[in-house]
Amino acid sequence: xxxxxxxxxxxxxxxxxxxxxxxxxxxxxxxxxxxxxxxxxxxxxxxxxxxxxxxxxxxxxxxxxxxxxxxxxxxxxxxxxxxxxxxxxxxxxxxxxxxxxxxxxxxxxxxxxxxxxxxxxxxxxxxxxxxxxxxxxxxxxxxxxxxxxxxxx
Amino acid sequence: xxxxxxxxxxxxxxxxxxxxxxxxxxxxxxxxxxxxxxxxxxxxxxxxxxxxxxxxxxxxxxxxxxxxxxxxxxxxxxxxxxxxxxxxxxxxxxxxxxxxxxxxxxxxxxxxxxxxxxxxxxxxxxxxxxxxxxxxxxxxxxxxxxxxxxxxxxxxxxxxxxxxxxxxxxxx
Numbered sequence: 001x002x003x004x005x006x007x008x009x010x011x012x013x014x015x016x017x018x019x020x021x022x023x024x025x026x027x028x029x030x031x032x033x034x035x036x037x038x039x040x041x042x043x044x045x046x047x048x049x050x051x052x053x054x055x056x057x058x059x060x061x062x063x064x065x066x067x068x069x070x071x072x073x074x075x076x077x078x079x080x081x082x083x084x085x086x087x088x089x090x091x092x093x094x095x096x097x098x099x100x101x102x103x104x105x106x107x108x109x110x111x112x113x114x115x116x117x118x119x120x121x122x123x124x125x126x127x128x129x130x131x132x133x134x135x136x137x138x139x140x141x142x143x144x145x146x147x148x149x150x151x152x153x
Numbered sequence: 154x155x156x157x158x159x160x161x162x163x164x165x166x167x168x169x170x171x172x173x174x175x176x177x178x179x180x181x182x183x184x185x186x187x188x189x190x191x192x193x194x195x196x197x198x199x200x201x202x203x204x205x206x207x208x209x210x211x212x213x214x215x216x217x218x219x220x221x222x223x224x225x226x227x228x229x230x231x232x233x234x235x236x237x238x239x240x241x242x243x244x245x246x247x248x249x250x251x252x253x254x255x256x257x258x259x260x261x262x263x264x265x266x267x268x269x270x271x272x273x274x275x276x277x278x279x280x281x282x283x284x285x286x287x288x289x290x291x292x293x294x295x296x297x298x299x300x301x302x303x304x305x306x307x308x309x310x311x312x313x314x315x316x317x318x319x320x321x322x323x324x325x
Binding site: 010013014016017020021023024025026027028029030031040043044046047050 | 295296297298300301303304305307308310311314315
């Protein structure tokens, strides 16, 4: 009974998280038409990445074609995330959080060597940012099995 | 007396102009002149504090904010700026205390809830953070950053619940 209640709560929360990220993207996109603030680009980029990471609802078992579509959607979101972060970094190359976020996107895309370059850059911007570096992947937020840290790769 | 008032007003206008142009050193110098003439002007302490903060002199900013609060404890904006400085110094509990005062005075200011939510997140108080971001969204439903922050705080809450332990501090 408790387990059911917990899983119901978990699903409700997950659904709200997805909805919040989508709302964030919608409103940030509207705001970005007026001004290309680097921090807004960074946040939208993060929202795209989280959405890609969250993927499909846990209860849904898609057929192979749906699976393919979901995969394409995930790739599109990751690409959008990269575009936003790259633009944020063009506007403000010393944005520590944007550098970290790009490292996270690169980890998620399996581009570990490039992620390492970002980590080095982050430490160059702020040598005391090791604490943040340890948080780079952010995967522990979604799935325990993906809870890796670049420091341990 | 009238002469001093008019000089102070002129200096304040000059300070505001420098701040708009991001000339914070000049703004500090001008506000300091104004405060020498009128040391009881709470708003000018807050304004000078903002320039100190912009130059990352958070301790000096806080001295000015505190002086301003002593002179005028009813200005919610000063409490909020004070919270932001404490947060920058990673004194998150003090930041929350300052935001609580700001909320008491300006309960309809979404940015105070948003900032307090960030401080709660950094103290791993994810439930409180989610509540703050929800309030911020209620007050400003068109602001994308509130939704983003609530989503991230909820993920942290889920991760903490799943593990039955407090998870690591978030990267805000």
